Amino acid sequence: MLEAHDLACLKGxxxxxxxxxxxxxxxGLLRVAGPNGVGKTSLLRLxxxxxxxxxxxxxxxxxxIRRDREALHRELLYLGHAAALNDLLTPLENLRFACAAAGDDVDEENCVTALAxxxxxxxxxxxxxxxxxGQRRRVGLARLFLSARRSLWVLDEPFTALDAAAVADLATTLSDHCAAGGMVMLTTHQDAPFARAPEVLDVGAYTC
Structure with a gap:
């Protein structure tokens, strides 16, 4: 279970x-909502x-998590809004590197399948x-198809720049992860065809 109690966030x-x-x-599938600038991405970072x-x-x-951050990170997949890619590497090389750096043992064939x-x-x-x-964004999202063992997925605007078919496929992947006992927390401004409606946390309700 992921819990937050009486959180306050200071930016500058x-x-x-x-x-x-x-x-x-x-x-659980939790959508973090609220207008731009309210602190949605800041909450994900917290x-x-x-x-x-x-x-x-x-x-x-x-x-x-201040006492044992590593316990969380062993089960966490976090994808921020910006793609973190090496411009000299191919999508396949970037994906393999990202998985290896996170300790996920995946072979090249599975990486190719995920990118396709x-x-x-x-x-x-x-x-x-x-x-x-949009393509750079998709390279990072391919990790979702390779990280089922990580129980908590935290995603910042995962549907940005995806076409309708990719949105539907990604929504299915997130729904399947939750159905298997995983957890998803995400921000999104787009409607997506989840298997069931997510819970909504309105950060705007806690603004000062």
Missing amino acids: DRLLFRGLALHLKAG VTGLALPEAGEVRWRGVG RIGLENQLDLPARVLSQ
Whole structure:
């Protein structure tokens, strides 16, 4: 279970939100909502341990992540809004490197299948520097098809720049992960055909 209690987030000299609480259990799909600038991405960074709250606590399986951040990171897949690619490497090389760096043992065939599924079958051997922003985004999203063992997926705008077929396929992947006992927390401005409607956390309700 992922929990947050009485969270407050300070960005620069501005307090974005305070008093925020969330509970995400096995099988849960949570959509973080709110207008631009309200602190949605900041909240994702807090719950993944990439930033520290001004107040409150984030717990993973009942233990505060400040005390044992590695326990969370062993089960976490976090995909931020920006693609983190090496422009000199191909999508296939970037994906294999990302998986290896995270400790996920996947072979080249599975990486090729994942990239084809996300719509990059014709860009496998191109350097990342020539890819469009949408294609660069898809390279990172391909990790979702290779990370079933990571129980918590935290995703910032995963549907951006995807066509309708890719949105539907990705929504199915997220729904299947939850059906298998995983957890998904995401931000999105798009409607997606999930198997069941996600719970919604409106960060705007906690703004100062």
